[in-house]
Amino acid sequence: MNISILLSLALVSPLFVLAACPDYAQFAKELHEPFSSGSYNLSYMRPAPECRTFVSQSVEDTIARMQSVIRDPDLYRLFQNAYPNTLDTAIKWKGYANGTDEELTFVITGDINAMWLRDSANQMQSYLPLLNASSSPDSLASLYRGVINLQARYLLTSPFCNSFQPPVESGISPSTNGAASQDSVYPPYNSHSVFECKYELDSLAAFLEVSSDYYTATKDISFFAKYSWIDAIATVLDVAEAMKTPTYAANGSVLPSPYSFTRQTTRASETLENNGLGNPTQNGTGLIRSAFRPSDDSTIYQLFIPANMMFSSHLSATSKIMALLNTTHSSSLATRMETIANNLGTAIESHGVITHPKYGRIYAYEIDGYGGETVMDDANIPSLLSAPLLGYAPASSQIYQNTRALLLSADNPYFMRGPVLSAIGGPHIGPGYAWPMASIVRIMTSSDEKEIVEELGAILGSTDGFGLVHESVNSWDGSDWTRQWFSWANGLFGQMVLDLEGRMPQVLNISFQRGQRVGGY
Structure with a gap:
């Protein structure tokens, strides 16, 4: 439709203009x-x-x-x-939770009509240089608050899932994910609120990231004591701790997995080995398992190093927010967060660093705790290449530089x-x-x-x-x-x-x- 016609119609009916806008x-x-x-x-x-x-x-x-x-x-x-x-x-x-002043922002990734925790956090991060404190509903700060609140709701509803449907308040109908029609997922989820349920550690880290970005730019500490943020953080910690569960108990029996996933598919990266458990993982490393990568492809070895880097870095940052809140559980949660973050950093350096015959000491992409390791990188963030952007390792780090040299060469299969x-x-x-x-x-x-x-x-x-x-x-x-x-x-x-x-x-x-x-x- 001609733009001049749209502008004239806007004076009569803004709703008509929105309906007339091209897809x-x-x-x-x-x-x-x-x-x-x-x-x-x-x-x-x-x-x-x-x-x-x-x-x-x-x-x-x-x-x-x-x-x-x-x-x-x-x-x-x-x-x-x-x-x-x-x-x-x-x-x-963009709107409010039913009957409250809780801001909600539903951000789609683009041509897929669903909200990924990872994508929406990073989409907001693009505007971080311009973010400042504001109570205006037309501000970037309001957008951020809406994303944080909606992500908290999603995590409290289905904390192992990565991609979600519109909130009921929006009046937008849920999208159909045909690929998910043959899923077998534990814990089960409701397709009216979840678009896809691939457990990715970086999805949990994304919630920490967008939270810490908002606080760093605005210093709006009072926001985090409202609504569901503290409960969502506690849920994130519970999932992370649960996903340290190894495949086998000390006596050799198979332990119940907190998460499993299978899908009828022609792509190996769309499902998990061993009836949804994934390849065996030996813990004691202190690392957190991730069933899927930030590309939404399955991990080969579930101790996925870039996501552990991201989680450690942003958990440490958000622990500072939690420590400033004056609630019943905030102090103990802050201590728990900082302890997990520090322990993860130690675990990454102890188990995620390997010696390559050509490049020396580098970060592995994935490990399994048994000696299995994947040497590669993927474009999606978190990646090994992005470690300095994650706040985990300075670009000047020798291990990072060794890793970078491999990643940007033909020795990286991707x-x-x-x-x-x-x-x-x-x-x-x-x-x-x-x-x-x-x-x-x-x-x-x-x-x-x-x-x-x-x-x-x-x-x-x-x-x-x-x-x-x-x-x-x-x-x-x-x-x-x-x-x-x-x-x-x-x-x-x-x-x-x-x-x-x-x-x-x-x-x-x-x-x-x-x-x-x-x-x-």
């Missing part, structure tokens, strides 16, 4: 004018203002300001499209190489497909200007003219990519650009035009 899943498959003035001729991919799902003036002001900071017109267009993508398209519903994009991928899409998200993480964990410029140029050339960050791209064919609407990756790109403005602004003053030299590189 972004289809909108994002087509190129739209005005195109950028650079050689990549990138499409303008923001929906019309009246069709955006949430408007933040601070975000709009940042987008406008960055036009004079980013020299390259194509790089600016990619930032302009990508950074606001979650606000423009993915705030599916490091994809090709003329379009060379980056870490993963089994979720499969060999040959590099993930721009991994290139973004590579930039954010690097202080090497040449490396950063090369990666930035590669990302810019990987959008196939759409000016959006795809999930994955064929390293040898830029027209072959997955997911035109993946809000997390887009927001992360914008977050990365703002990070570069602060620590390496000269990179944003470089031309990335095809056929031209890029600065001195």
Whole structure:
């Protein structure tokens, strides 16, 4: 529909305009004018203002300001499209819990109409540089509070699950997940509130992350004493402790597992071995099991190191919040949180560090406690490459640098190489497909200007003219990519650009035009 017609109808009926707005899943498959003035001729991919799902003036002001900071017109267009993508398209519903003033925010991941704990926490993190204390319902702070409150509800309802349906208050009908129709999951779940129930340790860590991000930016300690946050934290701790359960008891008998999952599928990564138990795990390591990775693929060995890193780091941060609350159980919970976080750090360094014949001491991706180990990385965060972003290990750490050298080489079985994009991928899409998200993480964990410029140029050339960050791209064919609407990756790109403005602004003053030299590189 013509934008001028939409604007005139908006004066009569805002509800009509919302109904008339195009489905972004289809909108994002087509190129739209005005195109950028650079050689990549990138499409303008923001929906019309009246069709955006949430408007933040601070975000709009940042987008406008960055036009004079980013020299390259194509790089600016990619930032302009990508950074606001979650606000423009993915705030599916925002409101209040029935009969209360408890804010709720339902954030979809993009082209899948469900709310992942991990994705929604990271989608909010994109706007962390602009977050400040505010009671306004139109603020980023309100969005954050709504996400935290809704995640707490989800965790109290189904703490082993990773992806959820709209809250009943929204009036939005639950989505059907056809892949889940043949699931056998313990503990059982209700499909009216849960979209998918893959137990992923990083989902629990995501709740800690978004909580700690909100407090760090706002210092709004009173919020955490309201509603269900304390109870949700206690539930997170209970699940984490339960998932230290090994496969066998000391006498050799098989222990009941707190969680199991099977699915009828043609993909091995969509189900667990041994009738849903997964491969045997020997604990005593102090590490927490994870049945699935942040890619939603099953782990090979359930002692998944990146998620343990993430959980340890953010549990330590949120323990500081808990310690400031003056409630009956907050003090004991704070002590419990800090103890678990410290013990996990010790466990990671004791059991998650292995000696590689070529790279020396590195972090394993997964272990089983029996000596089994997986040496690789996956693009999805948490990853080994992202350890500094998780707040776990400084980029200068020798073990991290050794690990990084392996991950960004052909010795990582999921490091994809090709003329379009060379980056870490993963089994979720499969060999040959590099993930721009991994290139973004590579930039954010690097202080090497040449490396950063090369990666930035590669990302810019990987959008196939759409000016959006795809999930994955064929390293040898830029027209072959997955997911035109993946809000997390887009927001992360914008977050990365703002990070570069602060620590390496000269990179944003470089031309990335095809056929031209890029600065001195």
